[in-house]
Amino acid sequence: MTAPTLEVRNLQTYFFTRAGVVKAVDGVSFSVGRGKVMGLVGESGSGKTVTGFSIIGLVDPPGRIAGGSILFQGRDLAKLSEEEMRDLRGNRIAMIFQDPMMTLNPVLRIDTQMIETVKAHKKVSTEEARQRARDTLGMVGIPSPDERLKAYPHQFSGGMRQRVAIAIALLHEPQLIVADEPTTALDVTIQGQILAEVQKLCATTGTSMIWITHDLSVVAGLADDIAVMYAGRIVEKGAVSEVLDKPLHPYTHGLIGSVPSRNKRGEALRQIPGMTPSLLNLPLGCAFRARCPRASEACIAEPIMAEILPGREARCIHPHLDASEAA
Amino acid sequence: MSDAVIPAKIADKVETPFRRFVSEFAESKVALGGLVVFIIIALLAIFAPWITPQNPYDLAELDIMDGRMEPGTVGGAGFTFLLGTDDQGRDMLSGIIYGLRISLIVGAGSALIACLIGASLGLLAAYAGGRTDSVIMRLVDLQLSFPTILAALMILAFLGKGIMNVVIALVLVEWAYYARTVRGTALVERRREYIEAAQCLALPTHRILFRHLLPNCLPPLIVVGTMQVARAIALEATLSFLGLGVPITEPSLGLLIANGYEYMLSGKYWISFYPGIALLITIVSINLVGDQLRDVLNPRLKK
Amino acid sequence: MTVYLVRRILQALLVVLAMSLIVFIGVYAIGDPVEILISPDADQIERERAVQALGLDLPLWQQYAVFLTKALQGDLGRSFVYNEPALKLILQRMPATLELAFGATIIALIIGLPLGLYAGLRPEGRFSRVIMAGSILGFSLPTFWVGLMLIMVFAVYLGWLPSTGRGDTGTLLGLQWSFLTWDGIRHMTMPAINLALFKISLVIRLTRAGVRETMLMDYVKFARAKGLSPARVTFVHVFKNILIPVVTVVGLELGSTIAFSVVTESVFAWPGMGKLIIDSINVLDRPVIVAYLMMIVLMFIAINLIVDLTYSMLDPRVRLESKGT
Numbered sequence: 001m002t003a004p005t006l007e008v009r010n011l012q013t014y015f016f017t018r019a020g021v022v023k024a025v026d027g028v029s030f031s032v033g034r035g036k037v038m039g040l041v042g043e044s045g046s047g048k049t050v051t052g053f054s055i056i057g058l059v060d061p062p063g064r065i066a067g068g069s070i071l072f073q074g075r076d077l078a079k080l081s082e083e084e085m086r087d088l089r090g091n092r093i094a095m096i097f098q099d100p101m102m103t104l105n106p107v108l109r110i111d112t113q114m115i116e117t118v119k120a121h122k123k124v125s126t127e128e129a130r131q132r133a134r135d136t137l138g139m140v141g142i143p144s145p146d147e148r149l150k151a152y153p154h155q156f157s158g159g160m161r162q163r164v165a166i167a168i169a170l171l172h173e174p175q176l177i178v179a180d181e182p183t184t185a186l187d188v189t190i191q192g193q194i195l196a197e198v199q200k201l202c203a204t205t206g207t208s209m210i211w212i213t214h215d216l217s218v219v220a221g222l223a224d225d226i227a228v229m230y231a232g233r234i235v236e237k238g239a240v241s242e243v244l245d246k247p248l249h250p251y252t253h254g255l256i257g258s259v260p261s262r263n264k265r266g267e268a269l270r271q272i273p274g275m276t277p278s279l280l281n282l283p284l285g286c287a288f289r290a291r292c293p294r295a296s297e298a299c300i301a302e303p304i305m306a307e308i309l310p311g312r313e314a315r316c317i318h319p320h321l322d323a324s325e326a327a
Numbered sequence: 328m329s330d331a332v333i334p335a336k337i338a339d340k341v342e343t344p345f346r347r348f349v350s351e352f353a354e355s356k357v358a359l360g361g362l363v364v365f366i367i368i369a370l371l372a373i374f375a376p377w378i379t380p381q382n383p384y385d386l387a388e389l390d391i392m393d394g395r396m397e398p399g400t401v402g403g404a405g406f407t408f409l410l411g412t413d414d415q416g417r418d419m420l421s422g423i424i425y426g427l428r429i430s431l432i433v434g435a436g437s438a439l440i441a442c443l444i445g446a447s448l449g450l451l452a453a454y455a456g457g458r459t460d461s462v463i464m465r466l467v468d469l470q471l472s473f474p475t476i477l478a479a480l481m482i483l484a485f486l487g488k489g490i491m492n493v494v495i496a497l498v499l500v501e502w503a504y505y506a507r508t509v510r511g512t513a514l515v516e517r518r519r520e521y522i523e524a525a526q527c528l529a530l531p532t533h534r535i536l537f538r539h540l541l542p543n544c545l546p547p548l549i550v551v552g553t554m555q556v557a558r559a560i561a562l563e564a565t566l567s568f569l570g571l572g573v574p575i576t577e578p579s580l581g582l583l584i585a586n587g588y589e590y591m592l593s594g595k596y597w598i599s600f601y602p603g604i605a606l607l608i609t610i611v612s613i614n615l616v617g618d619q620l621r622d623v624l625n626p627r628l629k630k
Numbered sequence: 631m632t633v634y635l636v637r638r639i640l641q642a643l644l645v646v647l648a649m650s651l652i653v654f655i656g657v658y659a660i661g662d663p664v665e666i667l668i669s670p671d672a673d674q675i676e677r678e679r680a681v682q683a684l685g686l687d688l689p690l691w692q693q694y695a696v697f698l699t700k701a702l703q704g705d706l707g708r709s710f711v712y713n714e715p716a717l718k719l720i721l722q723r724m725p726a727t728l729e730l731a732f733g734a735t736i737i738a739l740i741i742g743l744p745l746g747l748y749a750g751l752r753p754e755g756r757f758s759r760v761i762m763a764g765s766i767l768g769f770s771l772p773t774f775w776v777g778l779m780l781i782m783v784f785a786v787y788l789g790w791l792p793s794t795g796r797g798d799t800g801t802l803l804g805l806q807w808s809f810l811t812w813d814g815i816r817h818m819t820m821p822a823i824n825l826a827l828f829k830i831s832l833v834i835r836l837t838r839a840g841v842r843e844t845m846l847m848d849y850v851k852f853a854r855a856k857g858l859s860p861a862r863v864t865f866v867h868v869f870k871n872i873l874i875p876v877v878t879v880v881g882l883e884l885g886s887t888i889a890f891s892v893v894t895e896s897v898f899a900w901p902g903m904g905k906l907i908i909d910s911i912n913v914l915d916r917p918v919i920v921a922y923l924m925m926i927v928l929m930f931i932a933i934n935l936i937v938d939l940t941y942s943m944l945d946p947r948v949r950l951e952s953k954g955t
Contacts, residue, residue, distance in 0.1 A: 056855055090857030097855075102848035107870050116866070117856040168856060469645070472934065474886035476893065477926060484911050484919045485656040561772050565893055568774045569908050584775055588897075591782055592793065600782070603775035610770040618766070 003074070004031040005175055005208040006055070011068035011078075013047075013054045022279045024050040024063065026232040029305075032176070032225070035206040037199075039223030039240065041213060041255070045276050047232040048212045052178045054078075055210070056095050057085040073175065091121040094169035098181040100162035104153035110164060111149040117171050136167040141197060159190035166198070173205060180212045195222055216259055220244055228252045231277055231287035234305065236314040248314040248321070250292045286316070294318040351623045361615030368609055372427040379421035384577065398597050411597040413586055419597060422583055423605045429579035430609070433490065434560035437497035441559075442552050444498065445505025450536050450544070452506065453513035463506065470503035475562055483571045493572050497559050508551045512544040519543075546624040553617035557610045564606055580606040638938060642931045649927040653920060654697050706924060707917030711910070716921035720903055725805045726796060727895070727902030731887040733809065733822035735880055738829035743876070745830075746837025751864065753842060761834060768831030773890065777824040777897035784820060792817050794899035821898040825891055829883060836879055840872030847871075881937045885930040 013025035025047045032038040042048045053059050055070055057077060070077040072093065077085065089095075097103040105113060114133035115126060124132070130149070137145035140163045153161060162182060169177055179198075183191040199222060202209055211223055219226055219240060226244070227237040228251065236249040247253040254272040274291040283289055285300040292299070298317050305315045353359050371378060398411040398419075410419035452463040470478065482496040516522065517540065525535045564581030566572035573579045578586070580602045587598025688696070700706070706716045749758040785793035797817030800810025808814030844850060845868060853867045892904035899905065903922060910918040 058851060058854055086857050086859070088857070089855055095852070095855040097848050097852055099848060103852040105849040105853065105867050105871070107874065108866070112866075113853075116858060116862060120857045120859070120862075165852070168852075469648070473927075473930065474889040477886075477889040480892065480907070480911070481653075481656065481923055484916075484923075557770065561770075564772050565774055568772075569893065569896055570912055571908075581772075581774075584778065588778060591778060592786060594786060596782055596786075599775070599778050603772070603778065606772055606775065607770065610772070611767065614766060614770050 004033045005036075005073065006210075007031040007071040008051075008055070009069045009071070011051065011054060011070060012066045013050050013059055013063060014066040015063040017062055020280050022063075023232050023282075024279060025054060027068070028229070028232075028234050029068075030225075030227045030234065030237060032208045032210060034175075034208055035202060036225065037202060037209045037211055037223045039211050039213065039219030039226040040229060041216060041219055041226060042229035043214060043276050045279070046229040047279075048229045049180055051229070052095065052180050052210060052212050055176075055178055056089055056093055057082075058089075058095075087121070090117055090169075090174075091172045092174050093176045093178065094172070094174040096162075096165055096169050096177060096179040096182040099185050100158050100165055100182075101185070103165050104161055106153055108152075109149070110151055110153065110156075114149070114164075114168055114171065117168055121172055132171060133167075136170055137164070139170065139201075140164075140167045141193075142167070159186050159194065162186060162190075162194060163197075166194070170201065174207060177207055177209045178212070179209060181214070182211075183218060184213065184215065191218075198222070216244065216255060228255065231282060232279060233287070233315065235288065235316065236312075238312040242312060246320070248308050248312060248319040249288075249316045250294050250318070250320065251288050252314075253320055254291075254293075294320075348623060352619055355619045355622075358615050358619030361612040361619075364608060365612040365616060368427060368605075368612065369431065371424050372431050375424045375428050379418070379424050381418045381421040383417045383422040383425050397595075398601075410601045411595075413583070413598045414590065419583075419601055422578065423580065423602050426578055426580040426583050426602060427605060427609065429490075429573060429577055430560050430563060430581070430606070433494055433497070433563045433573070433579065434556050437494045437563075438501065438552060438556040438559050440494070441498045441501035441555065442505050442548070445502035446509045446541070446544070446548060448502070449506035449509030450513055450540060453510045453517055454532070454536055454540065460510075464510070467503040467506050467510075470500070471507070475500045475558070476565065479562060479566060480571070483566065488571055488574060490573050490577070493563055493566060496566070497562060500562070501555055501559060504551055504555060505548065508547050509541075509544050512547050513540050516540055516543045550617060550621045550624055553613060553620055557613040557617065560606070560613075561610055580609075635939065638935060642935045645931050646928060649931075650698060650701065650924065651694070653923050653927070654694050701924065706921035709910075709915050709918045711913055711915045711918075716917040717925070719906065719918060720921050720925050723901060723903045723906050725807060726900060727888060727891050727904060729807055729809055730818065730821055730825060730891050730894070730900060730902060731884060733818055734825035734829060734887055734891075735884060737822055737826040738833050739876075739880060741826070742830045742833025743837055746834040747841055747864070747869065749834065750838040750841025750845070753838075762838070765831040765834045768827050768834075771827065773824060773827060774893050774897050776827055777821070777894060780820045780824055781897070791820050793820075796901055821894050821900050824897065825887060825894045828890070829880070829887065832883065833876060833880065836876050837872055840875060841868055844868045844871050878937060881940075882934065885926075885933045888929065889926065 008031065009029050011025055011028045012023070015022040015024055028047070028051055030038065030040075040048045040051060050059065050063070054065055055072075055077065057080070059065060065078050068078065072088070077088070080088075104110070111130060111133060114136070115129040118124060118129035118132050119126070122129075134145045134149060137148060142148055142160065142163055148156075153164075156164065162185075166182070183194055186194065195218065198209070201207065211219065213219060223240045225237065226240045227234045228243070228249065229235070230251050236243060236247065236252045243252065244256060247256055251272070258271050272291055277283060277287055277290070284302075286292070286295070286303050289295045289299045296318065301317075303315050303317050305313050308314050308316075308319050308321070376382065410423065412418055413422065448463050452460040478500045479496045482499055483492060486492040486495065522535065522539060525539050530539075563572055563579060564584070567579050567581030568585045570585065573582055575582065583602035584599045584606070587595070587600070587602070591599050704717055708714065709716050709719055712719055745761050749755075749761045752758050781793045784791045795817055796808050796814065798811040798813040799806040799808050800814070801807075802810060808818050850863060850867055853863045858867075888903075891900075891902060892908060894900065895902045895904035896908050903925075907919065907922045910916075910922070
């Protein structure tokens with residue numbers, strides 16, 4: 001066992017708004033091993049995207065990292081200066097965004113946007129940078145990269161744009177890629193292609209990855225580990241196969257139950273009642289209490305993250321332990 | 328742990344929309360200051376005859392011997408010309424306060440008339456749709472594609488000078504802003520359920536238009552209206568400065584400034600300077616109020 | 631594209647026609663045409679002869695046809711005051727107005743863009759608040775009064791700059807331009823700044839709004855995530871995006887700058903078209919008024935047309951969208 005590529009400990013990212021402090025990420029801990037894919041799952045507003053931005057150091061005011069540490073290859077990213085952080089960004093740590101239609105600058109050509117990234121971290125000539133850009137585009141499966149380099153983003157389809165974005169992330173062969181729902185906006189077939197490419201790349205280059213998504217089926221096929229977030233906290237984590245097979249936390253349980261599945265044809269879809277609570281106004285105790293079918297008086301006390309089964313952690317007083325209860 | 332997250336502001340839901348509006352408006356001290364200043368200016372203008380040391384229109388009260396006195400000089404009539412006198416011996420302070428009257432009447436009056444015409448046409452366009460809508464909106468586009476000063480010049484070139492003609496010119500220049508604003512809002516409101524309900528009840532059209540549709544278009548109309556009053560005052564001053572506006576017998580601020588133009592080159596700054604300051608304060612105070620109104624009344628900016 | 635071009639030009643022609651009708655009705659129907667078109671010094675017989683010569687006894691639509699035909703031939707009447715073709719007078723004065731308007735536009739961009747950029751990047755900063763307060767002032771200040779104050783300070787008290795006139799001119803393309811001589815530039819400085827004042831505020835506001843909007847875009851965050859320097863993010867990724875709308879608006883504003891130069895030219899006695907029109911209105915030299923209005927309408931529509939067309943060529947996205955609809 002070597003040291004993990006990334007280890008997040010008790011990360012707290014707060015937004016200091018006029019209406020109060022929003023604890024978007026409140027005490028999140030997890031680690032990602034070399035070459036591993038970690039799925040970070042949750043609903044909108046659960047804090048998963050903010051976690052991603054905290055790692056890459058792009059939390060904008062009024063938000064900031066209020067506590068905890070982000071150890072990347074032994075260095076604490078939370079303590080780095082902006083200058084040091086910028087050196088890592090796009091170089092050792094890269095990020096892929098959700099909407100490929102929005103991530104490329106519409107008024108700059110693809111070559112400009114790729115070459116500037118190469119030159120931001122390596123002292124090379126423009127020609128060498130172009131060479132690198134062309135190679136990377138070819139690597140992510142873009143045909144005739146020479147021509148495509150001269151095009152503007154609007155001349156690409158959504159899937160192609162996301163490939164370009166992935167190529168940009170790969171330019172410097174990073175140790176870690178934070179991918180924020182990179183396939184959500186794409187067609188299912190394109191999604192499949194891109195997932196396959198990404199999996200291949202991670203396996204061959206040893207790049208670790210944090211895959212942020214709300215889509216459990218993507219995580220099931222791609223990730224090694226999973227962490228489920230709810231209202232700024234991780235409520236359950238463990239190996240993907242185990243968590244999806246036998247969820248411990250009622251929230252995870254509900255999430256899995258909400259996935260439309262062929263096995264339950266004709267049956268009404270299950271759902272989690274209610275809405276994600278406002279982070280400004282969290283209830284006392286377990287944040288999921290109000291929507292939880294297993295909630296009791298005891299849940300008014302804040303549950304802690306605990307190892308409930310070997311290698312399985314959850315933040316719940318009433319975990320699903322009985323195998324027959326599982327979805 | 329989570330009890331620390333209880334919001335700092337506990338929403339008091341009892342407040343009425345109006346009180347909420349007032350308190351949100353008062354959040355900006357600058358805007359509040361603007362409002363106070365504007366009220367003072369309006370009061371000065373309204374009570375001008377009782378405040379000013381001199382009636383600047385009454386030639387009998389003027390003494391040509393007092394002409395072009397510096398600020399602070401004591402004149403023949405025995406009172407101090409705080410802001411000096413113009414070439415005819417008119418007390419500048421009195422002239423400015425009376426000038427404010429003309430400026431405000433022309434500005435607010437034209438804005439009001441333009442608002443009535445523009446809002447009605449905008450409502451009609453939104454409600455009738457089809458050909459009526461496209462004819463009205465083509466006119467609006469045409470009007471808005473020309474700078475106000477040019478359109479006003481054109482109209483005054485045809486009509487000649489005079490207060491009424493200035494008002495007509497300002498109305499013709501401004502109505503389109505109101506029409507566009509009201510039509511935009513009304514188009515959105517028209518699709519709302521309460522209008523459908525009113526139509527189902529077979530209420531008369533004018534009732535639907537003015538009792539149901541119009542009140543809901545008021546917030547943007549108020550914002551545009553405030554800004555347009557400031558614009559109208561500035562435009563009137565400009566036209567008068569160019570000699571195309573109000574007649575010399577009833578000078579507005581713009582004309583007062585124009586009168587001082589030739590004397591300024593010889594260093595007699597006050598004849599142009601102080602009316603300009605009065606004009607500036609008036610316009611800025613209205614704009615400050617309008618800016619804040621826009622922020623408070625614009626639902627898109629609400630968080 | 632060709633269809634779009636043809637349709638757009640046809641539209642423009644239609645507006646010109648409509649405006650000519652408005653001007654025609656303004657001059658011939660509202661005012662007394664005899665008074666407008668014939669010198670006030672003419673006696674009764676001269677008047678009647680003129681009425682016939684001008685075809686004022688014909689029905690209105692025929693008169694309009696005559697007016698239009700003559701206008702198309704470039705004949706917009708003769709000035710009473712200068713006894714020269716009105717159109718020629720206008721064209722003589724045009725370079726002075728154009729260079730003033732261009733000078734003002736350039737000043738507005740040079741001052742407005744950096745200030746707007748700064749205010750957009752640091753919206754809460756103290757200096758940004760000062761900039762924004764200044765821009766409110768720029769919108770509120772009556773142009774003519776600021777012009778007077780400029781004269782008072784820089785010409786009367788400090789004596790740094792000449793107060794009125796155009797100064798020495800140089801010749802370029804057979805026309806007289808002030809910006810070619812040092813004296814001319816000195817004369818142009820104050821009027822150009824005065825005319826630019828409103829536009830500076832406009833550019834500041836547009837730039838600031840654009841920057842704030844663009845900063846929130848994913849592609850800016852992505853650019854930062856690539857590890858680019860803040861300078862590169864700001865000046866390439868953000869700036870290039872806001873430049874298109876700002877330049878478009880400023881281009882569109884050129885027409886209104888030319889119109890507003892009426893005020894500035896009057897204050898600084900700048901011998902351009904604007905000064906001419908005000909003088910003409912004051913002495914009721916109506917052929918010149920008509921010629922000016924028609925010229926400026928034409929200019930306006932031409933500017934709108936050019937901006938529309940270049941914009942659709944510059945930004946490929948616009949072209950695609952307009953094709954779709």
